[in-house]
Amino acid sequence: MHLPIFPNSANSFDLIDFPYETHKGERAVLLLQGRQVQILEKLNGLVISVEELKREVTFLKEAIPKLDELVRDELQGKTGSRRTSPLHRPAKKRKVEAAAQGVSDTTSSEEAESEGGYITAHTDTEGESEEEKGWINSSISSLTPEEKLVLQEVDRLHGGSEHEKRESFKLLLEREEQYRNHPGFLWRLARAYGDMFELTADADEKKNYAAEGKLVGENAINLDPSSAESHQWFAVMCGYLSQFETIQNKIRNGYLFKEHLDKAVALKPQDPLLYYLTGRWCYEVAQLSWIEKKVAAALFGTPPTSTIHEALQNFLKAEEIHPGYSKYNYVYLAKCYKDLGQRSNALRCCETALSILPVTNEDQEAEKILETLLPSLKL
Known part of the structure; x- marks a missing residue:
């Protein structure tokens, strides 16, 4: 989802009542300064993210040397009390x-x-x-x-x-x-x-x-x-x-x-819930940003990979095993079809989801998603 995090500073400068004699060069400098503020704000956000990542890496470096000892203790049964304690x-x-x-x-x-x-x-x-x-x-x-x-x-x-x-x-x-x-x-x-x-x-x-x-x-x-x-x-x-x-x-x-x-x-293999959950995982992974994938690769070697098409196939499998399985399954079918550019299929799934009477809390949450999803499909 795209959010207008930074205001359009350039447009706000356009609203200023510059005197007639103001030189175009001065106006250009002011506009440039506004854009520089935007860039600095973005860089500041990036620095904060990098600092958080550095702390995570430091934590890993401190934990790895102790890994052998922890494994030995686990194998020797020294951590058995862990099952009945911590928090x-x-x-x-x-x-x-x-x-x-x-x-x-x-x-x-x-x-x-x-x-x-x-x-x-x-x-x-x-x-x-x-x-x-x-x-x-x-x-x-x-x-x-x-x-x-x-x-x-x-x-x-x-x-x-x-x-x-x-x-x-x-x-x-x-x-x-x-x-x-x-x-x-x-x-x-x-x-x-x-x-x-x-x-x-x-x-x-x-x-x-x-x-x-x-x-x-x-x-x-x-x-x-x-x-x-x-x-x-x-x-x-x-x-x-x-x-x-x-x-x-x-x-x-x-x-x-x-x-x-x-x-x-x-x-x-015939449980629709498992395919629904797999579809949710595939959909979330397909939405990961470039930086999130890079973080996963840095920490674990191989980042998780999936596509909207794979998510769609799992949601369709849940529907195949149990037709009318859930309101939420139809919502995610609609989201997948929308992302793949198949608007008519997405609308059809939304209409089917709306025809299912809300029973659970999740059904009610699905109703809220439909309220925001439908207008974008009818444009």
């Missing part, structure tokens, strides 16, 4: 209490809250499809009857209202120690952290939920690398956490997001 565990009691208090049950749009911040995009009021239920049931098939009942109750609550999501989170926390070696339990806990991330507006709480959820998702993957859900929710947590990270960690989490999303797609 997340002390807040857990508070989270449990908040979950226990919950909020009044409601039939508002909060009831259809999405699965994590990257939007489940489901508009099907009947909940999960039979295929999705099969994936969920297969992940608990090896558990005892009691354990199955617990996870089935967790899944039921997760699909309910805001209050029920909080109850699901509370139930999982109460049994975390008991089921800490069950990947099917852990990815559900990571998913619940995603729910709590969505349900709070406090930035610190969001960061804690995302960080804790990422750690839990990582543990789930370590226990069962063949679990699509573990890879999926770990990826989503990486996406959430990147909102609060330094530039190098944002980029690192972006790589992790795509890596584990690809693994989830390979394990569960």
Whole structure:
């Protein structure tokens, strides 16, 4: 999006009432000075960006020499306590209490809250499809009857209202120690952290939920690398956490997001949510500026690459698997078509998106995007 950051100083000089006898050369000097001010302001912004990059590079240089030691400690089990401390565990009691208090049950749009911040995009009021239920049931098939009942109750609550999501989170926390070696339990806990991330507006709480959820998702993957859900929710947590990270960690989490999303797609190729998330990643990467790509290359060797066409193919795949999958999916289809110069297709997708009744918070956000997108397509 282009923003008129700097005022047009040259035009403002044109409005000055110069005396008739003012020499043209003097006027040209004044105009030149105005342009020089613009250039200096831009250079100042660039210097600030370079200084930030220098600080990031300095941080990396200080961390790299300690990498071998950290890896050795990890392999020797010296960092095992990390799982129960840093800045997340002390807040857990508070989270449990908040979950226990919950909020009044409601039939508002909060009831259809999405699965994590990257939007489940489901508009099907009947909940999960039979295929999705099969994936969920297969992940608990090896558990005892009691354990199955617990996870089935967790899944039921997760699909309910805001209050029920909080109850699901509370139930999982109460049994975390008991089921800490069950990947099917852990990815559900990571998913619940995603729910709590969505349900709070406090930035610190969001960061804690995302960080804790990422750690839990990582543990789930370590226990069962063949679990699509573990890879999926770990990826989503990486996406959430990147909102609060330094530039190098944002980029690192972006790589992790795509890596584990690809693994989830390979394990569960008929889930439209995974293609929608991949499309979002492709679209965002295609919009990266030259300097952002250079920063990624400097920090990690190879910058992420994608195109609007690749994003479009993923959104179309989600629609193919689940026609009418979501309002947001149509919005991004429209944005891709617009960027590719296919205005008629973009308008058609906008009209389809408008025909879907807003149910979730994300649907309402999609409505706002449509309000700004449609006028540009009708010019």
